[in-house]
Every structure is written in C-alpha cells, then in structure tokens.
Amino acid sequence: MSSLQEQMRTRARELLSKKEVQVVIGWEKGTFWYLSPPAFITDPDDCERLVWDEFCTNNLAKYLLDYKLGEEKIALFVKGCDARGVNRLLQDNQFQRERVYLIGINCSGVKDGRRAAALGEARRAEVPLAEKCLYCTHPGPVIYDELLQEDRGAGAREAAATAEGRFAMVEKIEAMNPDERYAFWTSQYDRCLRCYACRNICPACNCRECIFDRSQSGWCGKQMSRSENQFFAITRAMHVAGRCIECGECERVCPEGIPIMALNKKIIKDLNELFGEYEAGLDLEVRPPLGQYDLNDPDEFHK
Amino acid sequence: MAEAARVNPLVPQVGRITKIIDETPDVKTFHVTTETGKPFTPLPGQLAMLSLLDVGEAMFSITSQGPDHLELAIKKVGMLTDALHEAEPGQSVGIRGPYGNGFPLEMMRGKDLLFIGGGIGLAPVRSLINYCIEHRKDYGHLWIIYGARSPADLCFKDDLFNNWPKVENCRVDVTVDRGDDTWQGHEGFVPAFVEELNPAPEGKVAITCGPPIMIKFVLQSMEKLGFKDEQIVTTLEMRMKCGIGKCGRCNLGSCYVCLDGPVFTLAQLKKLPNEY
C-alpha cells in the first residue's frame, strides 16, 4: 500500500482532474522542517505540494467558511479533530454537506512544532506529541466520504487510550483557592495581545460578525487591559460552551502560550456533570447541551 | 487647554456648538467655536476631528468658516453622528485640526471653476465656493451643479437658491433624483444633468464630491465632455483616527489621506491604488 502522502496526492489529483471538486485543502511543507501549514490546491499538477507528516497540525475545517458564499466544491483532508470541526460547522448550518468532500485520515497524533524547533532536526524522532493531541479521544475522523488506509499500523493510536488526564489541568486549577485561581488567570490573560488568533482558527467561532470586531458597539473595550482581556476570554469561552470540539487549536496558535483549553475544558467538565457526558462534533444528530430543550432539565426556568 | 493642544496634536481643544441648522432630514450644520474664538483657521477642503468627549471622535470636512467659528455639515450615519444630531446649542465638543491639504488654490487661480456635488458631498466643496466668493477677483466663472435624492435632501438650500445665484459671474443648477408635488426644477441624476448642461472643458477646473457611485459616473461624464484628469479635483473620505499620518488606516498606497489628501486630482488618484 502506498504511503498516506502518496494516497493524498493521488486522490487530490483525481478529484481535481475529474472536476469533482474545484479546491483541495491539505497541508504542504513550510519554511522549516517542523512546519506543515495549510495548502490550497486548484490545479491537478500542483498536488505534489501536498504532504502528510507529523507536523500537519492545523485544523483545516474553519477554511470552509471562506468558501461559504461560493459555488465550488471543496475536498478537505480531515484528521479526527478536523472532522469534528466540520461537524461543528455543519451542525451550526454554516456550510452545506454536499459542497464538501471529506477525505479521512486516521491520525496518530501530530508533533509539537515549537519543541521540534528547539530540539533540532537531528533529534526529529524525539519530538513529543503536540499538547492538543495528548488527550485526544477521537484521532480517527468521525465523518468522511472516504478513508485513506493507514500503511503503518503501529503508529495509529487507540481511540481514547490517552483520554485519561483530559481534565487534569482543570482539576489542578479547581484545587486552587479563589485567590490562587485569580492570580493564575490574571497572570495568563494579562499577556493576551487580543490578536484573536484563537477566535479566528476556532471552528466553533463562526459568527458572521464577532462583537470584538465591533468595538464601537460599547459591549467591549479595545483596551488591552486586565478586565477587557478577561472579558474577551470569558465571552469566547462561554460562546463556545458545549460546542468546543477540543481540537486545541486556540491554545496552539496563541502567540503568548495562554492555556486557553483549560477554560474550555472546565466548561466541558461542568456541562458533563450538569447535563451528562457530551462530546461536541461527534454526531450531527445530537444537539449540544446548551442548544436543546429538555423537560427534564435540572434548571427550573421552564416550570 | 490651548497650550496642551499646541504641544500635543492628538489632544483636542474643548469648544462648543453655538448654532445648529437643519439642512435635510439627516444632515445638520454645526457652528463650533471655543472660548478664545475660532478653533483654528482652515484652508478650504481641510478637515477637523470633532468629538463628543464621552461618545467618540471622527473626521469631518469643514464646510465653511466665519470670523469666530467653523461650520461642519454632518450626516447621520453612526453612533457619533447620531449623538451629534441629538445635541443642542451649548453642547461642548472636542475639536482638533486643521488636517489635510485642502483644495489646490494656486492651481485653480484665474480659472473658471465647475463644482459638481451630490448630497452631503457639497459640504467640503462649499468651503471652496465660499472662499472663491470671498476672493472673487482671483477666480473666473463659478458654476455649481448640485443634486440630491429629493428636494428635502438638498443641503444648503439658502446658498443654492438665494446666496450663490446672486454672486457675480456665478451660475447654479440644481437637480433631484426624484421631485415631489412642489418641485419645479430639474429631475434626474447628477452625471446625466452634467452632460445635459454640457460645460466646455477649456480654462476650467472641475471639483466633484458626492457618493462614490455618483463620482464614478460623473468622472465618466467628464471624460466624455473632454475634461483631462489634471482638470478634475475630488476629495476622499476614509476612516481616520489620528489625523496626522501616524495611525495607519487611511493610506492609499504610500499616501495618507488625512495628511496628503483628502483632495486629489484625478491624475494623482489614478497613480494610487484603487482602494477607497
């Protein structure tokens, strides 16, 4: 069986040549050996650019929104987290299922580019898994039109094998007293540059217009200050509550290294306790806990 | 206050609104002065940063000036302008400026001037018309062609129908897109009206300002009439924050509209990126 990368290129070439899709979104090599950023291929002859290696980190789902108003059909390579991102967009009615062709990849976890840079290429084998993959519960795609076959079984991880520890950071923060917790979060969010990379890469952040792009609305201030930074952080966390697919991209892209997923996971943990276990983006038919109505809701608002 | 404003160009003077004139349902002219008199003495076409201190600040063209006040005609389009339209005489405002290059007075000297305005676009042009009237000998024939959506939307009616037609060697032609029961004048869009009036390009400079779509078609009409790019002057609008060429957002290529504009000849504009 040919390598995943070869399969990717072949399928991309076929789909583009037969005009079954107009764009293929995958990954290509970037400036350094430890970077495999997103690639957009429209010409079958360009498919050689596509790569599949341990640095194909970016969740590609969000790019579908760039094509939302167009007519073209898009082929998208999806790892587990990318597939959940696609489900997020589909469930939020942001994109039509028939306009995207999903090519699934069983992901064995991607590697931490920043650690790779520090280690150097000679020690490539020692580069650890990316933080976002450590507690991944669904490395295989949960939605796809075709699944590329893995050529090295040993690399594939058992689903949920490492899900233990998923809430370890949350538990650590929960164990803090309020003063410690306040000190922790202020020291983290005082660094926030408000660059909105977290929001822009997030498949759950799919509002047509974000309030943080409307500073004149008076809802939010543009100051980079403790209160405004935290207002941004909490607003975004609450807005993706029950909808976060745990791809960890927000935290990965943060130039300041703020542990954004700790906030998201705290909310996931609380939702699980309040409304029962739920993982977003797994099943199109199951509504998110805050996006449905249930007469057995523990809250009394409906009575 | 005045000293602070001299030292720091980003800090406004505090002035107040002394008079408010209803021009149209959504345009009002505000007279602004300070305790020490006129905030500053702008050239025609220059801009002022006007603020309600607790609401916001924005750049406006200065439509005219008196010995001790500035006049700004402002259309209601957003938060600040909504609040300004609610204000009454006596309201304190922040004001700083003047900003921008203004109209090329030297280039226009001795020429016949053709003013083509649409809607609120007459606001910056009016500063030049009034300047030319004050310096009547320095300029040739003045011809003002102006249009608005409806008779109610015509700005500066007193000037259009009373003051300017009385000025020596000055002609005023007014059109509306659609008239009403009382309207006796011309009906039709500004670009078609210009072509109908058929001004000859010789010895003229044309100054045009209005909504982007009007400008686009006026420029086509001017070309048809034989005007050269160097003979056509327009004034641009961009989002601005500092007014002094530092905050970045109003650039057209390497020009800053707040500093190097807002007035450009069409010849200059054609050399800049089409990004306005």
Place this chain on the structure above:
Amino acid sequence: MLKIGQDKLPELISAWAGGARVFVPQEREGTSIFTPWDGKGKLTLGQGNTLEPPKDLFFPRTEAMYRYQVNGPAATLETLPPLEEKRVLVGIRSCDARSLLIMDDVFLTRGYVDEFYRQRRENTRIVALACNEAQPACFCTAFGIDPGRAEGADVQMWPGEGGYLLEAITDAGKELLKQAGNLLEEAGNAHPPAAAAPGLQVDTGGVTEKLQRMFEHPYWTAVSRKCLGCGACTYLCPTCHCFDIQGENQGDSGYKFRCWDSCMFSEYTRMAGGHNPRPSKKERLRNRFLHKLQYFPERYGKFACVGCGRCLDRCPVNVDITRVIREVKEVTL
C-alpha cells in the same frame, strides 16, 4: 573597549537602576520578554530575541491620552502629566534597534511629532547586545542590519568570555559606563565575537519596484488563502505601529486612550456608513506586505521590516515574509 563578568551583570544593572528603570529580557513561560529588573532571579539577557519586541516601552499597547469630565452639555478636558520616567533598555538586538529608527520616522517626522512617543523615546537609553548566534527565523541581514552592531544604540555590548564586552557609542552611553564605576575593566585585546550569520536568506533587491506593479496581481488571492486574519504578526512586529483611539466612560468622566490596532482586522478601515475599502483578508494581507515592502520605502526610504522573524515564528499558518519576497520577485506580471 570595556568588559564585565557575567557575575557582575546584576550589579551593573542595579547601578543603572539608580536613576532609571532598567528593562532587561527575562524568562517568562519558556520565552523571554523585556521586564523591569527588580534585582531578583537569574539575569541572562535572553537567548535570541524576546517574544515581544520592546515597542510597548515606547508605544504602549494601551495608553491614556487625556481625561475628561462631562456635566450635561458642558465638558472639560484634563491633559496628563508629562512622561518623565528615565529608562534604560538593556539587551536590545540589532533588529529591534533598527525598528526604533523606523518608529522614529513615523512618530517624529512628516509634520507632526507624537508627544507620547517622543517623551518615552527621549527618556530611554539604549544598551544593545550583539547577536553571535542566529535563531532559525532570523533574517536581519536581508535589510542591511549588522547583527554584531546595532544602529542608534548608546552602548553596544557583545557576549564575551564569561561575560560581556561594552563600548560607549554616544555621550549618553559614556555617561552610563561612567555610572558603572569600577564594575567595568579594560578589555585589553579581547575582540567581539563574530556576528551571527542568519541561515534564512532573502534578497530584497528590486522587490519594491516589482510590488509597485503588482497591486492587482492574483498572487494576493493565493498568498492570503491560508491567512487567518488574526493580528499576531502585527502585534509581535517591532515596526507595526497602527493604533486606534477610543474612549472609556466612567459615569460623568472618562479618558481617551489609544491602543494598538491591526490592519488585519475588518474594523480597521470600516467607515461609519459601512463601506470598507479593504473588505477581505486578501486586501488586508496585501496592505500589510505592501506597507512593509513598498509604501514605507516610498515614504521613508527604508523597509518597514527588520528581519527579526517573530511574525514567521508565531504565525499559526506560516505566512512567511521571506517567502513572499521571493515569490513576488518570481511571479510574472
């Protein structure tokens, strides 16, 4: 040339801290950042560049401009006291030192002087540290910057055996070295180490002229496809200087502030009526690159990039300005 041992560095910093606040690169969460030296902890002056450039010290991410009181229709305005704090910035690299000269062009020339910037700039002495080791994303030499000697510094430092070599460049620099007293010794025949040789290379020759003909080129659609439209590149850039001005009301009073803004954001150019001359990420990314590589050179005679590599190091999708320069030079018109 003078020298100082690594062990004496804290004393040197403390000597300068006598009449000024001293900012040095210090460890923070695995990266380094310019922070005021409090005399505690390990002083290393950082490995390579700081995560954030020192621009915040001259052009803070948020700064109050004036206060106001509103009482019905009446209002008064209160200016803020002048910024008089003396500061010493220690350990700035050649790339960031060049960025200050670029910011000087913006804030101090072309008709208006930005008072907030001027006061901070004039009150800050610059002690530069030469680079003898390049980071992967460094490419300062592409802009004619010498990693071994910074422009505009008051004092130049070099890493030396067991410590640092120092040389005063300006009178203010001589004053700083005088303040150090007998902490410094004559360096004898010690030589500064060879300057770093960045591995990332790009030839900027002709790129401005090429870009002047590329505004409408389809390249911008292609290059902006992967861009997220976030502001990480602009906020980490030592030369990006765009700002917004807004106010904060607190009852009857409030203050106007300015804060960093980014040309990558939709709100940046959107007008009150809704029209936006740069409606999508294509126009916005194009403006960012044209500003750095064409508009700024046209206006100020130099590139607005110093090759510090922060944008390409932290960009979530590897938008790489060196690659853009190379590709721009290659595309057919």
